[in-house]
Amino acid sequence: MSGLLRYLDHNASAPLLPEARDAMLEALSLVGNPSSVHAHGRAQRALLEAARDAVAALAGARRQEVVFTGSATEAIAQAVIGGARAFGVHRLVVGAGEHAAVHAAVAATGLPVTTMGLDAFGVLRIEDLVAALAAADAAGETLLVCVQAANNETGVIQPMAEIERRVGPTRHVLFVDAVQAFGRVPLDFGASATDMMAVSGHKIGAPAGIGALLVKSHCDGVRLIPGGGQEQGRRGGTEAVALIAAFGAAAKAFPGRHGAAGLEALGERLECGIMALAPDAVIFGQGAPRNLGVVNFAVPGVASSVAMMGLDLAGVSVSSGSACSSGKVAPSHVLAAMGIGRDIAGSALRVSLGWSSTQDDVDAFLNAFEQVLARHRQRRGRAA
Structure with missing residues (x-):
């Protein structure tokens, strides 16, 4: 870590x-x-x-x-x-x-x-x-x-x-x-x-x-x-x-503590960074008005449990959904209600920013997630 x-x-x-x-x-x-x-x-x-x-x-x-x-x-x-x-x-x-x-x-x-x-x-x-x-x-x-x-x-x-x-x-x-x-x-x-x-x-x-x-x-x-x-x-x-x-x-x-414009800029940096690393990523709620600084996304094939473990080992704390339910096996009822299939929902990660968040925090997440994706692709290549 x-x-x-x-x-x-x-x-x-x-x-x-x-x-x-x-x-x-x-x-x-x-x-x-x-x-x-x-x-x-x-x-x-x-x-x-x-x-x-x-x-x-x-x-x-x-x-x-x-x-x-x-x-x-x-x-x-x-x-x-x-x-x-x-x-x-x-x-x-x-x-x-x-x-x-x-x-x-x-x-x-x-x-x-x-x-x-x-x-x-x-x-x-x-x-x-x-x-x-x-x-x-x-x-x-x-x-x-x-x-x-x-x-x-x-x-x-x-x-x-x-x-x-x-x-x-x-x-x-x-x-x-x-x-x-x-x-x-x-x-x-x-x-x-x-x-x-x-x-x-x-x-x-x-x-x-x-x-x-x-x-x-x-x-x-x-x-x-x-x-x-x-x-x-x-x-x-x-x-x-x-x-x-x-x-x-x-x-x-x-x-x-964190003006709306500043938090929006961090959120945009985060979302653009995710899409640059994984062009196939799905941003849930994209296209609807959203709370500033909240990005819930999935990269198909990358299980949220695996991604969270890798991020946690890198010292980055995120979640796979609600803190009241993310420890449970059941998929998100929110994503299910949106018509998101279990395969994609099982890869969901929620990154949420706030008053203490900085550009360095966002960059640290992107760097750590890049390593998670690299390991995933390496495993997939060996299995092919």
Whole structure:
């Protein structure tokens, strides 16, 4: 293994921002409960509310719309399970490429599900949503529509304006998983037709273990964890102030750490380099709007497990898909929904860049991957 490790798996978890680490350590030096009215409690409360302001600003939300949770997975469960209860939902409409956390929460409701398919580029089939809305209106049903703003595996950005235009004027409820869009794609939750939105801390350089559910005022009844009235009565349990303070610091620092133009340039360098090394490579989602700095690709015949082993030995960290499923044998459900065959899907690699990524990191990946391809071709030549 080379002496210098290169981390290119930001979609799984971003490295901790120095600003987030400093904010967390400062908060850990304090004592008290943010619900207490004495000076110690007020100091904790001040940190909590400053973080709420920062997270709200990055999401284009109002401060009172931010509910801190223990993770984005918890926020998703609260929105889906709690939302289904609160709104008397009859059926859920879910994108085929949603994160496993959404599919698990949907299954936990026990309600019927309608799936919106993906086209070959990974974009939701709007006609499936239109058909589901029409069927629900004819049956007098209430729907909870679950959409991922930007896919965690391919980086494909969904047509949210069109989806909001379809769902917003109706009585149906729209939940958006914005975990991979938060900080990377402009969000305006407060002015949008989205009812609930989940975001995560560790995707933007905060520690793992902190997330948030953004809710409009009519979603006050959407609860999952009862308790002592914390988070405006929307989520029980004493708030983890140190993690929340770090989340707020990351929300403030993240946008300026790597401008969109710089990250796009790195992504283009990465993608062009891959195609130069392997002209037969398939870039998943190519041709659709994508999250900057995410390249999910496959070189036919080069198994992802073999490629990842070679890259890891060279000190380069990437993934073969979602960090929540890449250790499993089953192929990506996202690629399957896009109509990608198992042979190509079995060669998928995801390289995701972020605030700490540099041109040297990209070049190190390309150099290491060139060696992976050379060994593959050598083995293939011996077998011929």
